[in-house]
Amino acid sequence: MNQEQLVAELKNIVGLKEVIHKPDDLIAYECDGFTIVRARPRAVVFPNNTDHVAAVVKLLHNNRIPFIPRGAGTGLSGGATPINGEVLISLVKMNRLLSVDFKNRTAVVEPGHVNLKLTNAIAHEGYYYAPDPSSGMSCTIGGNVGENAGGPHCLKYGVTSNHVLGVEMVLPDGEIVTLGGTVPDMPGYDVTGLIVGSEGTMGIVTKIFVRILKKPQGVKTIVALYDSVDDASQTVSAIIAEGIIPGALEMMDRVAIEGVEAGNYPVGYPKDLAAVLIIELDGLTVGMEAMAEQIVDICTQFHVREVRVAQTDQERTLWWANRKTAFGAMGRISPDYMVQDGVIPRSRLPEVLQRISDISVESGLRIANVFHAGDGNLHPLILFNAANPGETELAVRVGSEVLQVCADVGGSITGEHGVGIEKQRDMIKIFTPEEIAAQVEVMRVFNPHNLCNPDKLFPKPSRCVEVKRAAHTH
Amino acid sequence: MNNFKWPDPPSVDKYSVCVHCGLCLQACPTYLETGNEAQSPRGRVDLIKAVSEGRMAINESFIDPVFRCLDCRACETACPSGVQVGTLIEEARGQIRQAEPLTGFKGMVSSVFLKGIFPNPGRLKALGTLTRLYQKSGMRKLVRGTGAMRLLPRHLQDMERVMPEVSARTSREVLPPLVPAIGEKRGSVGLILGCVMDVLYADINLATARVLARNGFDVMVPQAQTCCGALQVHAGERPTAKLMARQNIDAFLEAGVDYIIINAAGCGATLKEYEDLMQSDQEYAHKAGQFVAKVRDIAEFLVEVGYEAPKGRVDVKVTYHDACHLAHAQKVRTQPRQLLHSIPGVELIEMRDSDVCCGSAGIYNLTHPDMAEPILDKKMANVPPEAEILVMGNPGCMMQMSVGVHRKAMDQEVVHTISLMDRAYEAEKRSGA
Ligand SMILES: Cc1cc2nc3c(=O)[nH]c(=O)nc-3n(C[C@H](O)[C@H](O)[C@H](O)COP(=O)(O)OP(=O)(O)OC[C@H]3O[C@@H](n4cnc5c(N)ncnc54)[C@H](O)[C@@H]3O)c2cc1C
Ligand code: SF4
Ligand code: SF4
Numbered sequence: 001m002n003q004e005q006l007v008a009e010l011k012n013i014v015g016l017k018e019v020i021h022k023p024d025d026l027i028a029y030e031c032d033g034f035t036i037v038r039a040r041p042r043a044v045v046f047p048n049n050t051d052h053v054a055a056v057v058k059l060l061h062n063n064r065i066p067f068i069p070r071g072a073g074t075g076l077s078g079g080a081t082p083i084n085g086e087v088l089i090s091l092v093k094m095n096r097l098l099s100v101d102f103k104n105r106t107a108v109v110e111p112g113h114v115n116l117k118l119t120n121a122i123a124h125e126g127y128y129y130a131p132d133p134s135s136g137m138s139c140t141i142g143g144n145v146g147e148n149a150g151g152p153h154c155l156k157y158g159v160t161s162n163h164v165l166g167v168e169m170v171l172p173d174g175e176i177v178t179l180g181g182t183v184p185d186m187p188g189y190d191v192t193g194l195i196v197g198s199e200g201t202m203g204i205v206t207k208i209f210v211r212i213l214k215k216p217q218g219v220k221t222i223v224a225l226y227d228s229v230d231d232a233s234q235t236v237s238a239i240i241a242e243g244i245i246p247g248a249l250e251m252m253d254r255v256a257i258e259g260v261e262a263g264n265y266p267v268g269y270p271k272d273l274a275a276v277l278i279i280e281l282d283g284l285t286v287g288m289e290a291m292a293e294q295i296v297d298i299c300t301q302f303h304v305r306e307v308r309v310a311q312t313d314q315e316r317t318l319w320w321a322n323r324k325t326a327f328g329a330m331g332r333i334s335p336d337y338m339v340q341d342g343v344i345p346r347s348r349l350p351e352v353l354q355r356i357s358d359i360s361v362e363s364g365l366r367i368a369n370v371f372h373a374g375d376g377n378l379h380p381l382i383l384f385n386a387a388n389p390g391e392t393e394l395a396v397r398v399g400s401e402v403l404q405v406c407a408d409v410g411g412s413i414t415g416e417h418g419v420g421i422e423k424q425r426d427m428i429k430i431f432t433p434e435e436i437a438a439q440v441e442v443m444r445v446f447n448p449h450n451l452c453n454p455d456k457l458f459p460k461p462s463r464c465v466e467v468k469r470a471a472h473t474h
Numbered sequence: 475m476n477n478f479k480w481p482d483p484p485s486v487d488k489y490s491v492c493v494h495c496g497l498c499l500q501a502c503p504t505y506l507e508t509g510n511e512a513q514s515p516r517g518r519v520d521l522i523k524a525v526s527e528g529r530m531a532i533n534e535s536f537i538d539p540v541f542r543c544l545d546c547r548a549c550e551t552a553c554p555s556g557v558q559v560g561t562l563i564e565e566a567r568g569q570i571r572q573a574e575p576l577t578g579f580k581g582m583v584s585s586v587f588l589k590g591i592f593p594n595p596g597r598l599k600a601l602g603t604l605t606r607l608y609q610k611s612g613m614r615k616l617v618r619g620t621g622a623m624r625l626l627p628r629h630l631q632d633m634e635r636v637m638p639e640v641s642a643r644t645s646r647e648v649l650p651p652l653v654p655a656i657g658e659k660r661g662s663v664g665l666i667l668g669c670v671m672d673v674l675y676a677d678i679n680l681a682t683a684r685v686l687a688r689n690g691f692d693v694m695v696p697q698a699q700t701c702c703g704a705l706q707v708h709a710g711e712r713p714t715a716k717l718m719a720r721q722n723i724d725a726f727l728e729a730g731v732d733y734i735i736i737n738a739a740g741c742g743a744t745l746k747e748y749e750d751l752m753q754s755d756q757e758y759a760h761k762a763g764q765f766v767a768k769v770r771d772i773a774e775f776l777v778e779v780g781y782e783a784p785k786g787r788v789d790v791k792v793t794y795h796d797a798c799h800l801a802h803a804q805k806v807r808t809q810p811r812q813l814l815h816s817i818p819g820v821e822l823i824e825m826r827d828s829d830v831c832c833g834s835a836g837i838y839n840l841t842h843p844d845m846a847e848p849i850l851d852k853k854m855a856n857v858p859p860e861a862e863i864l865v866m867g868n869p870g871c872m873m874q875m876s877v878g879v880h881r882k883a884m885d886q887e888v889v890h891t892i893s894l895m896d897r898a899y900e901a902e903k904r905s906g907a
Contacts, residue, residue, distance in 0.1 A: 020510065020512075022535060024530055024531075024533060024535030024536070025512060025535045027512070027520065027521060027524050027529070027530060027535070028510075028511035028512040028514070028516075028517035028520050028521060028539075029511055030520075031494070032494075032496075033494055033495055033496060035493075035494045046509055072496055072499055073496055073511065074495065074496040074497075090509065092509040093509050114500060135495070135496065135497065137497060137500055137552070138496045138497050138498075138499045138500050139496075263554050263555070263556065264551075264553070264554055264556060265554075325497070325554030326554075327493070327495055327554070328493060328495045328497050328553065328554030328555050329554045329555060330493065330555075331491045331492065331493040331554070331555025331556070331557070332491070332555055332556060335490045335491075336490075336493070337493060387486075387490075
């Protein structure tokens with residue numbers, strides 16, 4: 001099928017205006033939030049409902065044309081990058097909130113529904129949707145399912161998979177299936193759990209059944225400023241050791257603070273600070289005051305320079321806006337940056353930070369650290385300038401070294417951003433070839449022709465073996 | 475390699491600030507309308523970068539997204555990196571204009587209005603006089619009666635219907651060169667009369683002068699001033715805009731005023747960005763800085779220097795629309811609300827998404843009615859039904875929202891913030907308070 005026929009058929013399905021296909025019209029779709037690799041898609045289609053998606057997928061499947069589901073394209077690991085000239089199936093127009101059941105605390109959304117809009121839509125009844133990635137103002141719940149997104153509050157409330165009860169999905173051959181549903185648990189394998197975090201390699205999610213939560217009765221937000229990263233890390237461990245599970249426990253180091261203070265929402269943190277902790281308690285108001293005092297005490301034990309409980313909502317909102325725009329604000333202090341997403345056992349935090357700092361010194365690249373400290377999820381932001389020859393490659397290498405450190409201490413190479421194309425090679429840091437092969441087998445059950453988001457997630461060599469095998473069996 | 479070959483191109487320093495995070499997407503009215511990345515802030519910046527790096531030519535795939543941008547700057551509020559999307563777009567438009575002179579209806583609009591009429595107060599007044607003649611002479615009745623209006627594009631038809639009655643004289647003619655301060659003099663300000671304000675909304679300029687004088691300022695009206703050039707900058711007619719900027723800078727610096735006051739949001743944003751516009755002009759770059767330091771929006775000014783709250787009552791429920799170029803470009807949000815709250819009797823009911831663009835955007839509603847219409851529809855749907863007056867600080871929005879009121883057969887009055895202040899001060903005079 002040539003391009004012209006393809007475009008005509010696609011337009012036939014979704015409508016004349018819902019297909020983008022002229023080469024220069026596709027430039028803006030060459031990458032997502034991971035900008036290091038760019039490639040032009042064959043076309044972009046905007047389905048408006050599940051039948052559209054199924055028909056488009058069937059057409060592409062029958063012609064063996066690869067395709068990728070795409071949400072808002074805020075992914076940081078290149079999951080939606082069309083490296084094989086795929087057709088992008090953009091779900092942004094399937095953005096309706098289909099139903100809300102307050103009594104049973106569930107809601108059904110289309111995949112293009114923007115994360116934060118769900119909370120906004122149900123806030124008037126005192127409910128919210130817990131997974132809160134910092135990109136929440138833009139990213140879609142479909143994309144969250146793709147990446148099993150987390151956020152500051154996942155320490156206490158869990159990541160996307162803990163809030164998705166079921167999905168409707170178009171399989172890579174165009175068949176529509178429903179997995180799970182609004183009932184909390186279904187007999188048999190937890191296939192929904194398998195789909196969440198599969199980075200679009202198993203099919204296209206077209207409807208999502210999610211859990212919604214009642215807003216906690218009270219919140220208390222505390223900010224603690226430190227002269228040493230070590231003290232801040234010790235505080236984190238001590239809080240958890242006390243058996244306190246804060247709603248969120250976030251940390252930023254010196255370079256990160258420099259970035260956010262140059263950004264749109266400066267708090268006015270002192271310039272010579274080594275670390276900031278944001279600790280948020282939520283839940284019943286009874287006992288919260290005492291718990292806040294306990295936390296202030298712990299901070300003091302670890303030589304905090306200053307510790308404050310937010311007095312007003314404005315103050316709290318500003319602290320969070322400052323923290324949540326940390327990635328973007330790096331643009332203020334560096335022409336380019338690469339976000340890493342490693343996980344480590346919390347207790348190893350001081351040691352890992354030291355090693356990251358050594359890597360920074362050795363490579364000459366600055367590294368800013370932003371973490372969901374409570375659950376050991378680090379976001380080292382590697383600052384570089386792509387205009388300097390060789391610096392992009394250096395940044396990629398530094399990123400990989402940092403992930404090696406995480407793997408070495410028994411952690412993981414991604415906490416919430418996914419593997420995409422960015423970390424394919426890093427998969428071998430934590431999995432044996434056999435383990436990877438087993439995962440590829442599972443993927444093949446859903447995606448036997450490797451048409452749905454091909455060549456992502458798994459390292460290439462193993463993929464080659466798998467593709468050869470697929471060629472034999474079909 | 476760089477396909478921007480003319481002076482004033484979008485610079486690496488400006489576009490490289492964008493990290494492609496996408497946090498701006500949901501703020502952008504054209505992205506929300508189309509779902510197309512190319513019609514989003516980061517998409518537009520990406521395309522500008524592509525042309526700059528020679529990966530893309532200046533062709534329709536570039537021109538359309540760049541001109542479909544409302545220049546509403548909502549993305550700048552959302553962007554954590556502080557990308558100056560508005561300036562990048564304006565510079566890109568400047569390049570496109572030089573690469574491809576305009577043709578057709580848009581070309582006509584552009585050359586007649588942007589180069590011919592707006593930079594020239596005399597011609598602008600002539601246009602005003604013609605409009606007035608048209609409105610008063612029975613021509614209007616004739617045109618409406620015979621259906622000749624149907625020949626006009628729909629948006630122009632609606633515009634014709636809601637066009638304010640043009641007063642006999644422009645504010646330029648009415649206002650003396652100096653309106654003296656009332657009571658103890660606190661300083662002197664220069665008043666920018668603008669183009670549309672001067673002719674179509676002369677009364678708003680008069681109200682502004684009265685309010686300033688009432689609060690102790692000598693109001694100077696330098697006769698040599700001209701339109702600010704906002705429409706030209708937005709349309710990419712940078713050379714014309716620069717000529718106008720020079721003229722204004724000279725006129726107001728010579729007047730030696732403490733502040734330069736503007737009551738139109740779009741003009742205010744452009745005036746405050748004269749430094750960017752004049753950066754490559756050796757002679758004027760510095761003077762532009764001095765000029766910019768004095769420019770204030772009227773609401774911003776009153777709150778900054780302090781004003782006497784009116785004692786007269788205006789009993790009315792109002793809602794406030796944040797003009798993009800006040801809220802996003804100038805970050806003036808709280809001050810107009812503060813003015814409204816200080817008027818006895820005024821009840822302010824906030825509208826949802828008050829800072830989302832109404833679709834007016836200079837002459838955008840004329841050049842891109844297909845996009846402006848749905849954007850306006852969304853805006854009107856957010857107007858709280860109990861509000862009797864829609865208040866805002868920009869003439870373009872006033873026209874556009876009037877079109878909205880007319881189309882939806884609603885009955886709100888559309889009023890400038892300062893006019894409402896003026897009403898209160900006038901009420902105070904009448905009551906002898
Ligand atoms: C500034 C910034 C902050 C961020 N903060 C966080 C954070 O705190 N926590 C976090 O977890 N992530 C974070 N991210 C990463 C990113 O926002 C998330 O991964 C998000 O879930 C991606 O959603 P999206 O709609 O943009 O998806 P996309 O980027 O469009 O797609 C992501 C992946 O999901 C797949 N996909 C998309 N839609 C579907 C669908 N309907 N069915 C199946 N697969 C699909 C795609 O193929 C791709 O592999 C951040 C990103 C940025 C830029
Ligand atoms: S313009 Fe700002 S918000 Fe938008 S993608 Fe670029 S950096 Fe992010
Ligand atoms: S200025 Fe307005 S229309 Fe233009 S890109 Fe920014 S948000 Fe979108």
